[in-house]
Amino acid sequence: MKPEDDRAARFAAFCDRVLSERLDAPGLEFLARELERSAVASTDDAARFGVRLGLASRHARRRPLDLSDAEHDLGRSIVQGLDPEAWTLLDVLRVRLVLALPDLAGERTAGLLEEAFRYGDEGETCALLRSVPVLPAPERFLWRVTEGCRSNMRSVFEAAATDTPFCVQHFDDVAWRQALLKSLFIGAPLWRVFGVDERLDAETQRMALDYADERRSAGRSVPPELWMLLAGAELDERALHSVEAEVTVGPGPARAGAYLALARGGRTGILRAHVEHETNELSAAVGRAALAGRHDSRAFASLRAREEIELLGPNAARRMAVDA
Amino acid sequence: MRFFDPHIHMSSRTTDDYESMARAGIRAVIEPAFWLGQPRTNVGSFVDYFSSLIGWERFRASQFGIVHYCTIGLNSKEANDEGLAREVLELLPRYALKEGVVAIGEIGYDEITKAEEFAFQAQLELAVQHDMVVMVHSPHRDKKRGIVRSLDVAAEAGLAMEKLVIDHNNEETIDDTLARGAWAAFTIYPHTKMGSERMCEIVRKYGPERIIVDSSADWGISDPLSVPRTAALMLEKGIDPAWVEKVTWSNAIAAYGQSGQIDVAELERSPTVDQTQLFSENSVLRGQEPRVGAAVPN
Numbered sequence: 001m002k003p004e005d006d007r008a009a010r011f012a013a014f015c016d017r018v019l020s021e022r023l024d025a026p027g028l029e030f031l032a033r034e035l036e037r038s039a040v041a042s043t044d045d046a047a048r049f050g051v052r053l054g055l056a057s058r059h060a061r062r063r064p065l066d067l068s069d070a071e072h073d074l075g076r077s078i079v080q081g082l083d084p085e086a087w088t089l090l091d092v093l094r095v096r097l098v099l100a101l102p103d104l105a106g107e108r109t110a111g112l113l114e115e116a117f118r119y120g121d122e123g124e125t126c127a128l129l130r131s132v133p134v135l136p137a138p139e140r141f142l143w144r145v146t147e148g149c150r151s152n153m154r155s156v157f158e159a160a161a162t163d164t165p166f167c168v169q170h171f172d173d174v175a176w177r178q179a180l181l182k183s184l185f186i187g188a189p190l191w192r193v194f195g196v197d198e199r200l201d202a203e204t205q206r207m208a209l210d211y212a213d214e215r216r217s218a219g220r221s222v223p224p225e226l227w228m229l230l231a232g233a234e235l236d237e238r239a240l241h242s243v244e245a246e247v248t249v250g251p252g253p254a255r256a257g258a259y260l261a262l263a264r265g266g267r268t269g270i271l272r273a274h275v276e277h278e279t280n281e282l283s284a285a286v287g288r289a290a291l292a293g294r295h296d297s298r299a300f301a302s303l304r305a306r307e308e309i310e311l312l313g314p315n316a317a318r319r320m321a322v323d324a
Numbered sequence: 325m326r327f328f329d330p331h332i333h334m335s336s337r338t339t340d341d342y343e344s345m346a347r348a349g350i351r352a353v354i355e356p357a358f359w360l361g362q363p364r365t366n367v368g369s370f371v372d373y374f375s376s377l378i379g380w381e382r383f384r385a386s387q388f389g390i391v392h393y394c395t396i397g398l399n400s401k402e403a404n405d406e407g408l409a410r411e412v413l414e415l416l417p418r419y420a421l422k423e424g425v426v427a428i429g430e431i432g433y434d435e436i437t438k439a440e441e442f443a444f445q446a447q448l449e450l451a452v453q454h455d456m457v458v459m460v461h462s463p464h465r466d467k468k469r470g471i472v473r474s475l476d477v478a479a480e481a482g483l484a485m486e487k488l489v490i491d492h493n494n495e496e497t498i499d500d501t502l503a504r505g506a507w508a509a510f511t512i513y514p515h516t517k518m519g520s521e522r523m524c525e526i527v528r529k530y531g532p533e534r535i536i537v538d539s540s541a542d543w544g545i546s547d548p549l550s551v552p553r554t555a556a557l558m559l560e561k562g563i564d565p566a567w568v569e570k571v572t573w574s575n576a577i578a579a580y581g582q583s584g585q586i587d588v589a590e591l592e593r594s595p596t597v598d599q600t601q602l603f604s605e606n607s608v609l610r611g612q613e614p615r616v617g618a619a620v621p622n
Contacts, residue, residue, distance in 0.1 A: 050418050057423030058584050090423070119371075119418045121378035153383040 027059035066313025081165025094127030126159035168195025224257025235265030252280030263290035331538035395429035403443035429459025448481035512550035
């Protein structure tokens with residue numbers, strides 16, 4: 001067995017564990033029946049598989065999973081960079097149905113998945129995108145994931161770009177930079193895009209700084225997560241100038257993003273001077289933590305609204321607060 | 325008050341409409357699959373149309389705190405293009421069983437032709453097979469006969485009457501529809517179909533059981549606020565608020581909720597949380613300007 005197949009099997013077992021705790025009796029019956037049908041390859045065609053993905057919505061709602069710590073540890077231990085924290089119960093059920101297809105590496109199964117993408121609704125598209133990094137040779141679905149990143153539906157974008165190692169591993173520079181900027185444009189959590197810190201370059205920084213200039217010229221505020229996209233061990237003059245402008249004109253809480261950028265760009269002297277005079281509670285706390293070395297991309301989580309994180313459930317919110 | 329408009333073609337409405345609907349208290353809508361004002365000429369157009377009903381339109385509605393459900397079906401007008409109709413009928417199971425699809429519809433008769441009857445029967449069969457609700461569009465011409473025939477054909481197909489909603493009723497057709505045990509929906513249109521005043525009289529006379537008010541607003545002269553406006557008039561005329569709530573909210577949920585696709589608990593919750601999620605309103609993020617106030621009135 002190839003390690004990739006093992007990965008799919010292990011993730012399927014994780015799904016089973018999550019589903020067994022959360023589906024009701026008819027839901028579990030549905031799952032058992034459909035898994036049995038999937039095992040008989042010859043009876044499955046694209047239409048039946050598509051219907052199965054649709055029918056899953058009769059048995060699982062789009063509710064947050066709120067994984068227990070043990071489940072969460074298991075869920076993110078299988079594919080590095082894949083974290084099911086923000087998935088819904090319906091996502092898990094559908095991903096399980098995908099993983100039940102026979103011969104996941106085969107062409108016939110790839111064809112079934114392509115058709116499922118073609119006829120998929122928003123929720124199905126999200127689940128299919130989420131299944132991609134678990135599949136053998138996930139790069140076969142590169143075009144589908146770049147399409148997902150082009151979607152203006154935030155849910156679809158997030159399924160393609162966040163909590164998955166796929167983009168950083170398989171996107172070319174153009175697609176990768178577009179995904180990062182797109183995340184800022186539609187308000188998706190950039191800190192949950194896996195691998196940002198490892199794949200920043202001068203061109204991404206230029207695009208981010210141009211965007212900051214554009215926002216200011218229009219009299220608009222700059223999204224604080226933009227400061228995550230500055231590259232290099234030391235901020236260059238243009239970047240420093242833009243960050244300093246944010247500290248001067250940005251609203252209280254927005255300064256936190258600029259502080260993280262100063263710490264990330266090795267300008268701790270400047271940062272220390274600002275933090276001493278900081279009156280905004282959040283920005284002061286983030287600045288102090290940054291001085292103490294907490295300034296990787298996940299530190300930007302603390303700039304998001306608490307309400308947004310709480311939507312994922314109490315366990316997830318607690319883990320994210322600790323993380324931030 | 326909160327409202328459910330169970331028949332409105334949002335694809336043909338503007339963003340401004342969504343804003344005023346949310347402001348007027350509309351919390352959920354059903355968008356039935358229909359034609360586009362002109363006939364489509366190939367099956368690919370249906371693929372993209374159905375995809376937009378379950379995709380972009382649902383998302384667009386959610387940005388205004390409105391839950392968007394839809395129905396999937398081949399409408400009676402386009403059923404008359406027989407070759408294309410067969411292709412569309414084959415396509416239907418791929419969409420009809422998806423999340424948020426609450427019925428097969430709107431189907432039924434337009435000119436009451438053989439081709440229309442074929443498509444109607446095929447879709448009734450699909451509905452019975454998958455235990456779905458059916459939304460029937462009643463014809464503009466020869467309406468009474470069209471409705472009686474729709475009821476007969478649906479019964480012959482084995483559809484339970486509580487799973488059948490007959491739409492666009494009027495004073496002449498309500499008795500047949502209710503007597504057979506189906507749901508009677510009424511479309512409030514400014515100039516044709518049913519007016520708000522007449523609707524009040526119907527509810528006064530028949531009571532609220534199995535009666536549903538909708539706007540059927542589309543690209544024609546129509547009003548996406550028909551449901552809240554009619555409710556306001558009913559209250560003004562002294563109709564029991566519990567009755568008004570039934571015909572503009574809970575009856576639609578009871579009828580279409582039989583699909584299992586309406587998360588009633590979620591619908592009952594205040595939609596402000598979604599706004600926070602979508603617009604990061606209380607966030608320090610200002611990448612997007614929030615377009616709706618902090619609290620959504622619907």
